[in-house]
Each structure stands twice: as structure tokens, then as C-alpha cells.
Amino acid sequence: MAGPYQSILLFGPPGVGKGTQGEILARIPGFFHSSTGAIFRSLDMTSDIGKLFYQYSSRGELVPDDVTIKIWSQHAYASTVIGLFKPAQDLLVLDGLPRNPAQAKLLYKYINVLKIINLVCKDREALFERMKKRALKQNRADDAKDGVIRRRFEVYEQETRPVLEFYDPALITEVDAMGSPAEVLWHILEAVAPIQTAHFQNPL
Numbered sequence: 001m002a003g004p005y006q007s008i009l010l011f012g013p014p015g016v017g018k019g020t021q022g023e024i025l026a027r028i029p030g031f032f033h034s035s036t037g038a039i040f041r042s043l044d045m046t047s048d049i050g051k052l053f054y055q056y057s058s059r060g061e062l063v064p065d066d067v068t069i070k071i072w073s074q075h076a077y078a079s080t081v082i083g084l085f086k087p088a089q090d091l092l093v094l095d096g097l098p099r100n101p102a103q104a105k106l107l108y109k110y111i112n113v114l115k116i117i118n119l120v121c122k123d124r125e126a127l128f129e130r131m132k133k134r135a136l137k138q139n140r141a142d143d144a145k146d147g148v149i150r151r152r153f154e155v156y157e158q159e160t161r162p163v164l165e166f167y168d169p170a171l172i173t174e175v176d177a178m179g180s181p182a183e184v185l186w187h188i189l190e191a192v193a194p195i196q197t198a199h200f201q202n203p204l
């Protein structure tokens with residue numbers, strides 16, 4: 001049986017706006033946003049796990065699956081303990097996870113996927129420029145160098161995109177990521193609002 005966290009996946013290539021939209025959704029009561037990138041960046045960079053994260057992210061590579069799932073599941077559980085995330089009421093909005101089919105399998109015991117929002121942008125150069133701007137603003141090692149960004153796109157194509165094949169196609173809604181933030185949000189809400197309504201009508 002699928003896991004207890006009722007979930008919505010924000011899916012798409014690096015720089016497509018998953019974090020921006022996830023943060024907006026998190027402001028709506030009944031949504032809990034969980035970003036593995038943000039969780040990793042909040043680690044103490046002098047700790048073993050912080051160093052491991054830096055070692056992989058600074059090359060544009062994925063952190064090993066077992067570590068990723070362990071850190072993420074501990075973070076999710078800790079969030080329930082302190083009452084930030086209430087799985088019986090809240091929909092979990094996952095951003096940046098799963099990043100490959102092996103992670104999708106490992107997540108099966110934690111999450112029940114109700115919807116996948118696939119943010120699409122064919123214009124890789126536009127995403128590239130967005131990431132360079134973001135790196136300057138946020139002081140991010142993974143997006144500062146052109147070669148690292150290119151590697152992140154390769155990893156997305158080779159490892160992350162196949163995740164879509166793991167799930168029922170009926171769950172997937174494509175959203176054009178190149179609209180204004182409000183327009184993208186609008187299309188995401190069209191897909192997720194009915195899910196929240198159903199979840200409230202049949203709470204766990």
C-alpha cells in the first residue's frame with residue numbers, strides 16, 4: 001500500500017519555477033511544501049552530511065538516494081512532531097523529489113501521489129539565464145558555473161525525466177512554465193484545488 005502522506009509532486013527541469021510556486025502554495029492553508037534542495041541547503045555545511053551535499057551539488061550531481069530519502073523522511077517526520085505538517089489535513093507538496101526512478105520506489109512507503117504538476121519549458125536557454133541570475137542572488141555553488149548548470153540539465157534528462165514513467169499518466173497535468181508567476185499559479189491551482197476539496201471532504 002502507498003504511504004500515508006497525501007502528496008502533489010512539482011516536477012520539471014532545474015530553474016523552471018518549482019520552488020517559487022511551491023512557496024506560494026505553502027501560504028495556502030492545507031498545503032505543506034517540502035523542497036529537498038532547501039532542506040539540503042539548510043544543513044550545517046561543516047557537518048559530514050553538509051559536506052557530502054556540497055560535494056555532489058557543486059558538480060551538478062544528485063546526492064545518493066539513501067541519504068536523500070533518509071534526510072527528507074526525517075525532516076518530514078520532524079515537521080509533523082512540531083505541528084508544522086499535519087498529514088491528516090495537509091497535502092504534501094514535494095518539490096525536487098523524486099529525482100530518479102529509484103527514489104520514486106523508495107518513496108512509495110511514505111507518499112500517495114494524487115497529482116503531478118509537470119512544469120514545462122522547452123527553452124533551455126531561458127532556464128539557463130534564470131539560474132545564473134538566481135545564483136548571483138542566492139550565492140549558490142550549484143548554479144554559479146555554466147558547466148555545472150549544463151550538467152544539471154543532463155542529469156535531469158537522463159535520470160529525472162524517466163520518473164514520469166513510474167506514475168499513472170492520468171495523474172500528470174502539464175503546465176507551461178513560461179507564463180507570469182500568477183498565470184503559472186492559476187494553472188497549477190486549476191489542477192490542485194479540486195484535489196484539496198476532495199481531501200477536505202474525505203479527511204483521513
Ligand code: ADP
Nearest residue numbers: 019036037056057061062063068096097099142
Ligand atoms: P532548487 O529547487 O532550489 O533549484 P535543487 O532542487 O536544484 O534546488 O537542489 C539543489 C541540489 O540539491 C541539487 O543539485 C542536488 O545536488 C541536491 N538535491 C536536491 N534534491 C535532490 C534529490 N531528490 N536527490 C538527490 N539530490 C538532490
